[in-house]
Amino acid sequence: MKIRSLEDLEEIAHRGIQKIKGEKIRIAVGLGTCGIATGADYVYTYFENAIKDLTERVFLTKVGCFGYCSEEPLVKVTIPGKPLTILSKVNPEETEEILRAVLSGEIPDKKALCKIEEWNHITEYMVYGKGLANIPSYSDLPFFRGQLKLVLRNAGLINPEDLEEYIAIGGYKSLHKALNMKPEEVIEEVKRAGLRGRGGAGFPTGLKWEITAKNESDEKYVICNADEGDPGAYMNRNELESDPHAVIEGMIIGGYAIGAKEGIIYIRAEYPLAIKRIETAIKQAREYGLLGENIFGSNFSFDIKIVKGAGAFVCGEETAMIASIEGKTGRPRPRPPFPAEKGLWGKPTSINNVETWCNIPIILAMGGERFSKVGKENNAGTKVFSLVGEVKRIGLVEVPLGTKLKTIVHDIGGGSPSGLKVKAVQIGGPSGGCIPEEGFDTPIDYESLRDLGTIMGSGGMVVMSEKTSMVETALFFIGFTSEESCGKCTPCREGLKQMLHILHKILSRRGSEEDLKLLEELSMTIQTTSLCGLGKTAPNPVLTTLRYFREEYEGLINDGKD
Amino acid sequence: MVKIKINDQNLYAREGENILKLALKEGIDIPHLCYHEIFEEPYGACRLCIVEVIKDDERFITTSCTLQAQNGLEILTQSPEVVKHRKILLELYLAQAPNAENIKKLAEKYGIEKSRFPKRAFVTDHLNGKCILCGLCIRVCGEVMKAGVINYIGRGPSTKINTPFFEENPDCLGCLACVNICPTEAVSAEEVENRKILKSWSETKVKMKECKNCGSLFTTYPLWEKTKSLLMEMDTELEELCPNCKRELLIKKLTKNLPLPKPY
Structure with a gap:
């Protein structure tokens, strides 16, 4: 059926609700890449076999990732009238026991991680039920306590391969709302929200849209940058795998606002599940008339296609990405002209990160004014981080901007699992830097991080303990960027190579004070003179470790003197 | 026409005119390797044509081949900051293309006799140890x-x-x-x-x-x-x-x- 009105949407929502909290027991297995990696697909198959004769009473489904990676595989059980319960570290062998318990209306306590009595999907409020007194509440868990799930509001709770479930939690209502506004009003709303680009640089999204909208052209494009490639970062992967329709809805709204008829999702080929889910979601959206001609019966038509990346990190840079989509080698070109002026096929183009797009339906649902109150001044909203490394609780963490680093590392993450002292956090991937423990009091916002010599980046957060060598860490990242440099401009191509030489020399205790001086000078030149963002930010891991952990470099040099 | 200033020289330029092209025409020496006047679009790969832009209280380095003339634009082509970075770039070039005579000459002009970076090692090279990949x-x-x-x-x-x-x-x-x-x-x-x-x-x-x-x-x-x-x-x-x-x-x-x- 084609959805033409709010009534149509509500009819489908009704069907979706029956799946989420109907009369049957719902067993939802978290099947994101992270879940699958820990065997969730086996858990799903075991459940599937076990419920063969029970389909009248039990509804088995797939959901995305709930973000608590170190507790995977996660299974969410909803017994009608009772809270949704999250079971953790579920083994395939345990599925029968779990099934027996839930069929008799009970939850196996020892597997239960927490319960959710009600949930704010922002676009909809879901009440599951009360009870199960001996299971802790979601908000009592240290991992979740400091979090605020806006972008990840649906992740792990709805089936990402089922449009009806997305509509059940208020999906595509924001699109309906937007289509009943003027494009300028939509842009105004996004501007009022104060949303800044979640790809890392933090350019105001509303302003980007406004510039793109004002540039007159017969054709315009919106692009979703899903070429996430920072080591240790997987926020976008989860957003696409767990809630693909949120990205699509955001893109349709963006297309309407700037006057584009076509959207492109540029996604890295290394994310096969995300590609599959987004393909399914696009297909479903077309079937229901949410993509294609005359969306919601309006004059607005819009469609999305997928372009797969070929494995080059630099294609996350917008001009290189455009070149790649056009079938050329992924090499950046000088800006200006910016893509908002001359982008894909020379037409005005707005490129936004996955997470930025995810925020759009929320802004429309909450209203820009209310959204701007989340987080801190000039840094509205939340940010998803992938908290990994030497930390007890690993996973995707979404916090309001302005949250202190120590809250994430110590309160949410629980500090180092080995009892060693946490030494630093590497934030922002290879473009970011290492923040020492002294800096953990810093609120996470675009400006504070820049002052520390790093960047927000897309959200990778690697925690390191005192046993980690910071010089080796710097070497790892320079090795990464050097290999991923496109090779077009000299400072990046030749400079990073020489930085690698010097770092190797220092690490093999053959370095001198002159080498350290040269390393610093070279870093500054690469930062100042490189053509694109990759080169400009590539020396950050070295510059920050030199700034905060200089004694480690000097130690290695002095060692060599003996 | 707009008024711009390169070093101490006041000049008139078409709005949006390419600064490197203009400077070369005026006889102002800005070293460059990947720029050639037959191409309309600047390429921005060699980074040697960097200049320092003075804008209000702000100063920043950018390539002159990608810089467009705007009223009041003020640039320095040989400021200490520019020279510092250009010298490092030349050292990188010397290491990359040790046989390129004009790179050696250019480096000499900037007082560099020897690069602090190790030379690229090669036994045979189809580009004779001279290529700098300018494109x-x-x-x-x-x-x-x-x-x-x-x-x-x-x-x-x-x-x-x-x-x-x-x-x-x-x-x-x-x-x-x-x-x-x-x-x-x-x-x-x-x-x-x-x-x-x-x-x-x-x-x-x-x-x-x-x-x-x-x-x-x-x-x-x-x-x-x-x-x-x-x-x-x-x-x-x-x-x-x-x-x-x-x-x-x-x-x-x-x-x-x-x-x-x-x-x-």
């Missing part, structure tokens, strides 16, 4: 000559320029635009018997065209074919002649009914 040869071959014989291979520090699969490329016109545009004289070609051999480009061989009249090898065969098709209406009699014979025949034709000028 001018690729662009002239692809964008101007529309031949697309060579391109970048690989990425990052292992980037090379050559023909696909390092094999002879039959698309080569033998025009030698690549040889002529190369800022470091890295591309080499020679003429052996009736062929041009592009030594740098996987020994690609291009047959020469003989003048029908005098037998001299006046151009390459593909180039002759290309220009022939471009000049369809040309007198077919002239087609297969070298420029000298062509000139003579033309004079003859044009002066058929006229007395030839008396020699002095």
Whole structure:
């Protein structure tokens, strides 16, 4: 059926609700890449076999990732009238026991991680039920306590391969709302929200849209940058795998606002599940008339296609990405002209990160004014981080901007699992830097991080303990960027190579004070003179470790003197 | 027209005019390697043409080839900051292309005798240890000559320029635009018997065209074919002649009914 009105949407929502909290027991297995990696697909198959004769009473489904990676595989059980319960570290062998318990209306306590009595999907409020007194509440868990799930509001709770479930939690209502506004009003709303680009640089999204909208052209494009490639970062992967329709809805709204008829999702080929889910979601959206001609019966038509990346990190840079989509080698070109002026096929183009797009339906649902109150001044909203490394609780963490680093590392993450002292956090991937423990009091916002010599980046957060060598860490990242440099401009191509030489020399205790001086000078030149963002930010891991952990470099040099 | 200032010099420029082009025209020396006036779009790869822009209280470094003239624009081409970075870039170039004479000269001009970086090691190099990967040869071959014989291979520090699969490329016109545009004289070609051999480009061989009249090898065969098709209406009699014979025949034709000028 084609959805033409709010009534149509509500009819489908009704069907979706029956799946989420109907009369049957719902067993939802978290099947994101992270879940699958820990065997969730086996858990799903075991459940599937076990419920063969029970389909009248039990509804088995797939959901995305709930973000608590170190507790995977996660299974969410909803017994009608009772809270949704999250079971953790579920083994395939345990599925029968779990099934027996839930069929008799009970939850196996020892597997239960927490319960959710009600949930704010922002676009909809879901009440599951009360009870199960001996299971802790979601908000009592240290991992979740400091979090605020806006972008990840649906992740792990709805089936990402089922449009009806997305509509059940208020999906595509924001699109309906937007289509009943003027494009300028939509842009105004996004501007009022104060949303800044979640790809890392933090350019105001509303302003980007406004510039793109004002540039007159017969054709315009919106692009979703899903070429996430920072080591240790997987926020976008989860957003696409767990809630693909949120990205699509955001893109349709963006297309309407700037006057584009076509959207492109540029996604890295290394994310096969995300590609599959987004393909399914696009297909479903077309079937229901949410993509294609005359969306919601309006004059607005819009469609999305997928372009797969070929494995080059630099294609996350917008001009290189455009070149790649056009079938050329992924090499950046000088800006200006910016893509908002001359982008894909020379037409005005707005490129936004996955997470930025995810925020759009929320802004429309909450209203820009209310959204701007989340987080801190000039840094509205939340940010998803992938908290990994030497930390007890690993996973995707979404916090309001302005949250202190120590809250994430110590309160949410629980500090180092080995009892060693946490030494630093590497934030922002290879473009970011290492923040020492002294800096953990810093609120996470675009400006504070820049002052520390790093960047927000897309959200990778690697925690390191005192046993980690910071010089080796710097070497790892320079090795990464050097290999991923496109090779077009000299400072990046030749400079990073020489930085690698010097770092190797220092690490093999053959370095001198002159080498350290040269390393610093070279870093500054690469930062100042490189053509694109990759080169400009590539020396950050070295510059920050030199700034905060200089004694480690000097130690290695002095060692060599003996 | 807008007013701009380069170093101490006040200049008038068209709004949006390319600053590097303007500066060179005015005789202001800004070193550059990947810029060439035949290309409209700046490429921004060599980064040597950096200048310091002074804007209110802010100062920043950018490449002049990508900088456009705006009213009140003020730049410095040799400020300490610019020179500092340019020197590091030159040291990188010296290490990358140790045999390039003009890089050595340029470095000397900036007081660099020796690069602090280790030289690139190679046993044989099809570009003679002179290539700095500026991309001018690729662009002239692809964008101007529309031949697309060579391109970048690989990425990052292992980037090379050559023909696909390092094999002879039959698309080569033998025009030698690549040889002529190369800022470091890295591309080499020679003429052996009736062929041009592009030594740098996987020994690609291009047959020469003989003048029908005098037998001299006046151009390459593909180039002759290309220009022939471009000049369809040309007198077919002239087609297969070298420029000298062509000139003579033309004079003859044009002066058929006229007395030839008396020699002095």
